[in-house]
Amino acid sequence: MKQIVIITTGGTIAMVESTEGNGVKPQDPAALQSVLPLLTPYAQTRMEHILNLPSPHITPQEMYLIAQKVTECLAQIDTDGVVITHGTDTLEETAFFLDLVIQSDKPVVVTGAMRSHNELGADGPYNLVNAVRVAAHDQAKGLGTLVVFNDEIHTARQVTKTHTSNVATFQSPALGPIGHLSKKDIRFYRQEVVREKALPLVNPTATVALIKAAAGMDDSMIQWAIKQNYDGIVIEALGQGNLPPAMLPGIRQSLKQNIPIVLVSRCFNGSVQDIYAYVGGGKQLKEMGVIFASDLSGQKARIKLMLSLELNLPISLLKERFEKLI
The missing domain is CATH 3.40.50.1170 (L-asparaginase, N-terminal domain)
Structure with missing residues (x-):
């Protein structure tokens, strides 16, 4: 047995x-x-x-x-x-x-x-x-x-x-x-499952904020996370990956300080994509350097970002780990 x-x-x-x-x-x-x-x-x-x-x-x-x-x-x-x-x-x-x-x-x-x-x-x-x-x-x-x-x-x-x-x-x-x-x-019913490249088994010390977007929100929560010296931020965006325009100044400030921002959707079905080109839309966010986390939930993207930050990767490679599942 x-x-x-x-x-x-x-x-x-x-x-x-x-x-x-x-x-x-x-x-x-x-x-x-x-x-x-x-x-x-x-x-x-x-x-x-x-x-x-x-x-x-x-x-x-x-x-x-x-x-x-x-x-x-x-x-x-x-x-x-x-x-x-x-x-x-x-x-x-x-x-x-x-x-x-x-x-x-x-x-x-x-x-x-x-x-x-x-x-x-x-x-x-x-x-x-x-x-x-x-x-x-x-x-x-x-x-x-x-x-x-x-x-x-x-x-x-x-x-x-x-x-x-x-x-x-x-x-x-x-x-x-x-x-x-x-x-x-x-x-x-199926043997094919999405498996990501294993991350090192380490005790995660990185601090990652999880922020849920809603109608009319501004960037105050993002600014708070920056002031608290958080190492990363995950945002549960609207729809396919869009945000209220008033959140953008905080996102720019975070990225300027090399604090990565990972974007997921607050919807529990579907994935984030750079489709919409209006102010705060996914296309603009991706061009700014926001990392899109495909179909992960906010809480799981936070866990992955915590572990990934222990690798001390440049933003470009960190982005690949989320967007290409490597």
């Missing part, structure tokens, strides 16, 4: 709902050990607890620690894959971080839960079983980091949390899941 390591980091899957009405809180992560007998038909597993944090407490530094542990486990000859349990609020960011820095072709699967361990209809044990099933599947090799939730398999690049409480929260709006699970089998 395949040997799968389960790394726990906390999240709702490792929480309980208080019977006194005091909310959902973390519990002993070892409670997930109770799920291990359910995994025996699919793989030999061992569980390692490295964090017990709600996912809003996860920072890029914790992502680095998780990635280090995953890399260490995958380097062991007798390990065939790794499953990580994680809170759902920032799960997609950790999954994408892992997808960028893990160089092994062995399966890496992230899962979690929308309902706490003792809640009626808890989905954590079920998702964990399915994550192990996928990690032990031969077709999961070479697909990068995957997210398994609610009988679906998603790529880390495409997946996003779409609902605050529904167990079907994780979706890939542009392309859909790459596979499904049933009680009897696992079906992968």
Whole structure:
């Protein structure tokens, strides 16, 4: 049987709902050990607890620690894959971080839960079983980091949390899941996935601001980021990559000070393009030197920019990493 390591980091899957009405809180992560007998038909597993944090407490530094542990486990000859349990609020960011820095072709699967361990209809044990099933599947090799939730398999690049409480929260709006699970089998619908050139596994120290554009906004948030000595800025632009004209002075100032600006769309479908030639349009922004991040979400572009800045690349090469997926 395949040997799968389960790394726990906390999240709702490792929480309980208080019977006194005091909310959902973390519990002993070892409670997930109770799920291990359910995994025996699919793989030999061992569980390692490295964090017990709600996912809003996860920072890029914790992502680095998780990635280090995953890399260490995958380097062991007798390990065939790794499953990580994680809170759902920032799960997609950790999954994408892992997808960028893990160089092994062995399966890496992230899962979690929308309902706490003792809640009626808890989905954590079920998702964990399915994550192990996928990690032990031969077709999961070479697909990068995957997210398994609610009988679906998603790529880390495409997946996003779409609902605050529904167990079907994780979706890939542009392309859909790459596979499904049933009680009897696992079906992968495509093996071709977008994989980027791996970035070095480093503890990211770069600070990157994430700014969402809206009607009538000015450049005050951009100017604030410049004054705070941020190393980079990601802007969620309107539509295909357009901004209110009042944001342009801050963009010019940022670029003049060699602070890269990466542009994504606030839409969750489609990609940014230099189409519109009016003031603040994508064509003007690209000519100014703004980096277009294709179909990435703002939160994922921020993770990629943090890691990319550690390479100390000139703007031209940094631009290529975002626009040509190299």
